[in-house]
Amino acid sequence: MKVVKGLYYSNDHEWVKVEGDEAYIGISDYAQEHLGDIVYVELPEVDDELEKEDAFSAVESVKAAADVYLPVGGKVVAVNEALEDDPALLNSDPYENWIIKIQLADKAELEDLMSSEDYEKFLAEEV
Amino acid sequence: MYPYIPNTPLDEQEMLKAIGLESVDQLFEDIPKDIHLDKPLNIPESKSELEVSTYLKSLAEKNCTLSELTSFLGAGAYDHYIPSIVDAIISRSEFYTSYTPYQPEISQGTLQYIFEFQTLICKLTGMDVANASLYDGGTAVTEAALMACATSKKDEIIVSTGVNPESRQILKTYAHAQNLKVVEVDIKDGVTDIEALENMVSDNTAAVIVQNPNFFGIIEDLKTLGEVAHKGKKTSFIASVNPISLGLLKTPSELGVDIVVGEGQPFGIPLSFGGPYLGFMATKKEYMRKLPGRIVGETTDLDGKRSYVLTLSAREQHIRREKATSNICSNQGLNALAATVYMVTLGKDGLREVATQCAKKAHYAYEQLTKSGKYKPLFDKPFFMEFVLESHKDADELNKELRNENIVGGYNVSKDYPQYKNAVLYAVTEKRTKSEIDKLASVLEGMK
Numbered sequence: 001m002k003v004v005k006g007l008y009y010s011n012d013h014e015w016v017k018v019e020g021d022e023a024y025i026g027i028s029d030y031a032q033e034h035l036g037d038i039v040y041v042e043l044p045e046v047d048d049e050l051e052k053e054d055a056f057s058a059v060e061s062v063k064a065a066a067d068v069y070l071p072v073g074g075k076v077v078a079v080n081e082a083l084e085d086d087p088a089l090l091n092s093d094p095y096e097n098w099i100i101k102i103q104l105a106d107k108a109e110l111e112d113l114m115s116s117e118d119y120e121k122f123l124a125e126e127v
Numbered sequence: 128m129y130p131y132i133p134n135t136p137l138d139e140q141e142m143l144k145a146i147g148l149e150s151v152d153q154l155f156e157d158i159p160k161d162i163h164l165d166k167p168l169n170i171p172e173s174k175s176e177l178e179v180s181t182y183l184k185s186l187a188e189k190n191c192t193l194s195e196l197t198s199f200l201g202a203g204a205y206d207h208y209i210p211s212i213v214d215a216i217i218s219r220s221e222f223y224t225s226y227t228p229y230q231p232e233i234s235q236g237t238l239q240y241i242f243e244f245q246t247l248i249c250k251l252t253g254m255d256v257a258n259a260s261l262y263d264g265g266t267a268v269t270e271a272a273l274m275a276c277a278t279s280k281k282d283e284i285i286v287s288t289g290v291n292p293e294s295r296q297i298l299k300t301y302a303h304a305q306n307l308k309v310v311e312v313d314i315k316d317g318v319t320d321i322e323a324l325e326n327m328v329s330d331n332t333a334a335v336i337v338q339n340p341n342f343f344g345i346i347e348d349l350k351t352l353g354e355v356a357h358k359g360k361k362t363s364f365i366a367s368v369n370p371i372s373l374g375l376l377k378t379p380s381e382l383g384v385d386i387v388v389g390e391g392q393p394f395g396i397p398l399s400f401g402g403p404y405l406g407f408m409a410t411k412k413e414y415m416r417k418l419p420g421r422i423v424g425e426t427t428d429l430d431g432k433r434s435y436v437l438t439l440s441a442r443e444q445h446i447r448r449e450k451a452t453s454n455i456c457s458n459q460g461l462n463a464l465a466a467t468v469y470m471v472t473l474g475k476d477g478l479r480e481v482a483t484q485c486a487k488k489a490h491y492a493y494e495q496l497t498k499s500g501k502y503k504p505l506f507d508k509p510f511f512m513e514f515v516l517e518s519h520k521d522a523d524e525l526n527k528e529l530r531n532e533n534i535v536g537g538y539n540v541s542k543d544y545p546q547y548k549n550a551v552l553y554a555v556t557e558k559r560t561k562s563e564i565d566k567l568a569s570v571l572e573g574m575k
Binding site for chain 1: 416
């Protein structure tokens with residue numbers, strides 16, 4: 001199970017990559033592995049204002065569908081449209097293929113998330 | 128021993144012995160004595176098959192049927208001709224006893240005809256994708272509105288009062304339960320008031336719903352209405368259409384409709400005292416993930432053979448039920464099959480012929496009924512196969528007199544639209560003959 005260093009992680013297996021006041025958000029290797037072959041990713045709209053814990057996307061695989069929750073609140077500034085044509089990108093490289101990019105509303109919210117080391121421990125307990 | 132329970136007393140004894148019991152009562156000892164039923168059920172004695180069929184026949188004979196009456200009643204359900212092939216096909220037990228096609232390996236026949244149904248509905252409406260059908264036209268209107276709310280994440284629905292009153296009632300019932308807001312836009316001169324609609328559509332509008340032809344039989348200007356509806360951000364334009372009319376009118380997709388729904392009863396389904404009927408729904412590709420109900424897709428099996436499966440079910444009821452657009456987990460399979468057989472039997476030219484005859488006969492009736500000036504048209508607008516006439520007396524009274532002549536009159540419009548007193552909505556299908564229409568005209572003319 002791949003865990004990339006330097007990202008923030010949530011209990012729901014989302015990752016956050018911070019760049020200044022903005023952040024990319026995606027799902028972890030563990031999440032894509034458990035979903036199986038991903039066939040559809042529902043994306044929010046640019047400019048949507050979302051709060052922490054809001055479901056901002058739904059990922060459908062051949063066997064399940066899961067909501068993706070926002071680890072930190074903010075305004076959507078970009079969505080990864082490549083996922084509309086090729087949802088399986090989330091399977092092939094979940095860390096390279098982000099789902100949305102947001103303008104962070106409150107950087108303090110990041111402190112509630114796990115570091116990559118914490119997340120690895122968290123996964124070890126999950127399995 | 129009871130009829131229909133095949134176990135003999137000997138069978139019972141053997142079964143009891145196998146599980147180490149003496150009597151059936153012992154088997155049910157766990158049930159407290161005080162709730163045991165200690166007397167026979169309070170229902171009549173059983174009857175023989177002959178007695179039952181005689182009794183049911185006597186009940187059925189109390190009904191009037193259209194085999195002895197001539198009907199000019201429409202308002203959402205129509206007396207169209209049903210080719211005999213429809214009943215022949217849907218009476219095959221493989222079809223009428225089949226269950227939900229959850230297991231594709233044993234349901235290929237059912238899945239294939241649903242796929243054909245979807246294909247034909249798409250061709251008919253010009254849309255990209257259709258579902259396996261819904262309960263009826265009213266449910267389809269409502270489900271389309273819910274889909275529009277789900278895709279736009281908004282909660283205001285604007286519906287024209289030119290939409291069938293029953294459909295609007297169903298819509299309001301659902302909306303109430305789901306905390307959605309339904310606003311009605313009135314009609315003006317028999318069609319949806321475009322100016323009023325312009326003032327109502329906003330960025331909070333999830334959907335604008337109209338009917339075409341509308342409840343009064345009049346052709347709505349879908350193109351313009353759609354343009355007005357689309358002034359709202361992410362607002363869906365929904366049209367409930369009479370499928371027969373598509374034999375003559377432009378397809379809804381050409382006119383800017385996003386979701387097309389309708390009542391499929393005119394397609395080979397008998398009136399049957401109001402049901403079961405058939406709702407259909409077709410939409411654009413971008414709505415596909417939110418389309419309620421079942422969708423059948425075509426694929427290939429391991430050996431590369433063409434096969435059919437229920438597809439795109441993740442957005443449906445099986446998982447994440449609380450997120451589903453709809454909680455209806457069924458479709459009208461047998462009626463969808465009837466409609467499918469009807470469509471392929473008639474073909475494009477046949478459907479155009481039916482639609483043309485309906486329109487021509489309705490216009491002939493309109494001329495005959497309004498000739499003397501005793502009955503006045505309520506609206507002066509192009510109509511398809513239904514029209515409203517105002518008369519000198521109450522519609523129910525008028526219809527009572529028509530019944531004495533074995534004629535089922537039109538629909539009493541004032542029941543749903545109190546502002547139109549003594550107004551009757553007449554429907555004329557391809558089944559009506561010149562002499563039947565002439566008789567209606569002369570009976571009406573002779574009324575005091």
